[in-house]
Amino acid sequence: MALALPSNDALAVQLELLADLSEILGEDGFRIRAYRTAAARVRETAISVAQLALQGQAKELPGIGRTIEAKIVEAAEQGEIAALAKRRAEVPAEVASFLQLPGVGPRTAARIWRELGVTTTAELRAAAEQGRLRELSGLGATSEAKILAALADRPVGTTPARGLLGRGLPVVREVVAALAAHPAAVRVSEAGSIRRRRETFRDLDVIATATDAAALIAFFVELPGVLQVVAHGDTKATVVTQQGLRLDLRVVPPDCFGSLLQHFTGSKEHNIALREEAVRRGLSVSEYGVAVAESGETRTFETEEELYAFLGYAFIPPELRENAGELEAARGGTLPALVEAGDLRGELHCHSTWSADGKDGIEDMARAARRNGYRFLVVTDHSHYLRDGRLHAQWEEIAEVDRRLRPFRVLRGIEANIKADGSLDVPDDDLAELDWVVASLHTSFDRSPTERVLAAIESPHVDCIGHLTGRRLSRPARAAGAPVDVERVVAAAAATGTALEINAQPDRLDLRDVHARLAGEAGVLVPVTTDAHSVAALAYAELGVAQARRAWLTRDQVLNTRTWAQIARLRR
DNA sequence: GCCGTTTTCGGCCCGACTGTTTTCAGTCG
Numbered sequence: 261m262a263l264a265l266p267s268n269d270a271l272a273v274q275l276e277l278l279a280d281l282s283e284i285l286g287e288d289g290f291r292i293r294a295y296r297t298a299a300a301r302v303r304e305t306a307i308s309v310a311q312l313a314l315q316g317q318a319k320e321l322p323g324i325g326r327t328i329e330a331k332i333v334e335a336a337e338q339g340e341i342a343a344l345a346k347r348r349a350e351v352p353a354e355v356a357s358f359l360q361l362p363g364v365g366p367r368t369a370a371r372i373w374r375e376l377g378v379t380t381t382a383e384l385r386a387a388a389e390q391g392r393l394r395e396l397s398g399l400g401a402t403s404e405a406k407i408l409a410a411l412a413d414r415p416v417g418t419t420p421a422r423g424l425l426g427r428g429l430p431v432v433r434e435v436v437a438a439l440a441a442h443p444a445a446v447r448v449s450e451a452g453s454i455r456r457r458r459e460t461f462r463d464l465d466v467i468a469t470a471t472d473a474a475a476l477i478a479f480f481v482e483l484p485g486v487l488q489v490v491a492h493g494d495t496k497a498t499v500v501t502q503q504g505l506r507l508d509l510r511v512v513p514p515d516c517f518g519s520l521l522q523h524f525t526g527s528k529e530h531n532i533a534l535r536e537e538a539v540r541r542g543l544s545v546s547e548y549g550v551a552v553a554e555s556g557e558t559r560t561f562e563t564e565e566e567l568y569a570f571l572g573y574a575f576i577p578p579e580l581r582e583n584a585g586e587l588e589a590a591r592g593g594t595l596p597a598l599v600e601a602g603d604l605r606g607e608l609h610c611h612s613t614w615s616a617d618g619k620d621g622i623e624d625m626a627r628a629a630r631r632n633g634y635r636f637l638v639v640t641d642h643s644h645y646l647r648d649g650r651l652h653a654q655w656e657e658i659a660e661v662d663r664r665l666r667p668f669r670v671l672r673g674i675e676a677n678i679k680a681d682g683s684l685d686v687p688d689d690d691l692a693e694l695d696w697v698v699a700s701l702h703t704s705f706d707r708s709p710t711e712r713v714l715a716a717i718e719s720p721h722v723d724c725i726g727h728l729t730g731r732r733l734s735r736p737a738r739a740a741g742a743p744v745d746v747e748r749v750v751a752a753a754a755a756t757g758t759a760l761e762i763n764a765q766p767d768r769l770d771l772r773d774v775h776a777r778l779a780g781e782a783g784v785l786v787p788v789t790t791d792a793h794s795v796a797a798l799a800y801a802e803l804g805v806a807q808a809r810r811a812w813l814t815r816d817q818v819l820n821t822r823t824w825a826q827i828a829r830l831r832r
Numbered sequence: 833g834c835c836g837t838t839t840t841c842g843g844c845c846c847g848a849c850t851g852t853t854t855t856c857a858g859t860c861g
Contacts, residue, residue, distance in 0.1 A: 363859065539844085
């Protein structure tokens with residue numbers, strides 16, 4: 261029986277484990293780095309890399325050459341990379357998980373295993389408790405205590421939960437505003453992954469310049485909502501808030517604020533690629549400035565714009581800094597003009613009290629949308645709450661509110677369920693009378709999700725597919741979403757003129773960034789929708805726009821930057 | 833292992849922190 265092709269995530273896991281085991285075995289560091297770079301590339305590729313490798317095209321991806329492509333073919337054909345199988349036979353299974361412990365890198369993990377004969381987490385705990393780790397030079401009582409604390413904190417092998425962008429963004433903004441209002445503050449900015457608007461974060465980074473660094477840091481660690489001060493030094497501090505969010509503040513010299521902001525915004529991959537290209541041109545880039553090898557002088561930059569310009573790039577918006585082609589585009593002057601929050605003209609997916617889980621009525625939702633500066637609102641209540649004549653009753657209310665709020669438009673939509681057999685749970689006669697039809701998977705995610713979505717796309721009544729994979733970022737079991745073949749869905753959507761939404765719910769952000777980019781490149785129009793179940797949730801549009809920007813989308817590629825009249829003309 | 837406007841060979845980002853090293857290796861971001 262043919263094996264299902266490994267997903268990109270599964271391939272990346274194999275390459276990362278190969279890197280970890282090779283490192284524990286003391287192999288060449290540059291080859292290990294190549295495995296890790298390739299793993300990151302595979303994870304951030306929108307289409308199946310296993311499929312590409314079988315076609316001999318994976319080596320066209322940056323960071324993947326003939327050798328790693330051959331390894332991916334092995335994974336696709338035999339289930340596992342042969343070099344990985346070989347190393348797994350050499351290194352006891354749990355030793356690689358030692359790497360997750362604080363202060364334990366490959367050298368230390370290898371010595372714990374080889375010199376102490378410790379091969380499992382249980383043995384490691386026992387060894388630490390008995391004070392045997394300090395027998396190794398370089399390890400002392402402090403290291404033992406840290407390892408024991410980490411073992412007690414959470415089981416090895418599990419990863420710590422990441423916070424959602426939608427939760428972190430308001431917090432980091434509050435902190436930036438509070439710090440900026442302090443008399444010692446000069447410049448204050450968000451940084452890190454939250455500034456790049458990544459869908460999840462590990463910690464929230466803020467950097468600042470100040471006339472009195474100590475005063476600003478002292479103010480920071482005493483902000484309301486701070487539960488615990490983890491670190492408090494001369495130039496930086498780390499606190500944990502009552503909601504359990506980790507916040508970092510760094511106070512930096514003003515003359516290199518631009519370099520430091522760029523450095524701490526990342527991503528790591530973007531910065532490494534930027535620095536490697538600079539090295540080839542005789543420049544050494546660090547967080548403090550750019551050293552010119554020829555003259556020996558170091559240039560400093562107060563703004564990111566000046567730094568990028570000095571290195572020969574157009575300014576790169578933080579959302580694009582993932583080493584996904586942005587450096588080449590910025591050098592060649594071909595960066596896209598990204599969609600902005602103010603470009604949205606209306607809402608194409610939201611709910612009212614006609615849905616049992618809706619909090620606000622149609623008129624309240626419409627008035628709130630109008631206050632946002634929108635010009636239309638499509639009400640897409642759940643189909644299963646609109647049976648037994650309720651659908652027509654809802655249409656009457658929509659028509660009434662529409663008349664009352666003109667020229668603002670309120671339109672008849674629906675969110676229909678894609679059933680297990682791929683059909684919709686709304687009769688065609690009703691669908692034909694709707695202004696806008698969203699079709700979504702809500703159940704049986706593991707039952708042929710691709711075929712069901714493709715069937716919905718083929719329906720002449722379906723305008724848009726809702727939250728394509730059904731992923732829920734805060735639920736580990738569902739964070740990956742249904743195993744939808746996005747490449748096929750995008751092709752079908754492009755062929756039929758069906759839209760694929762970016763659902764801006766903080767827990768969804770579905771399409772994910774690389775898939776929305778794939779859709780945009782294929783010519784699919786991508787609406788940014790909130791799926792709001794309340795007036796307040798209409799504000800999630802900002803998160804969806806951020807996701808669209810991470811997907812390189814321009815205003816024209818985002819469907820609801822158009823008026824309703826323009827959208828209606830685009831319908832089939 | 834990857835890669836190329838110095839190079840198909842010989843490079844490969846850069847700096848801070850930490851613990852126990854008495855001069856820096858290992859780890860981390």
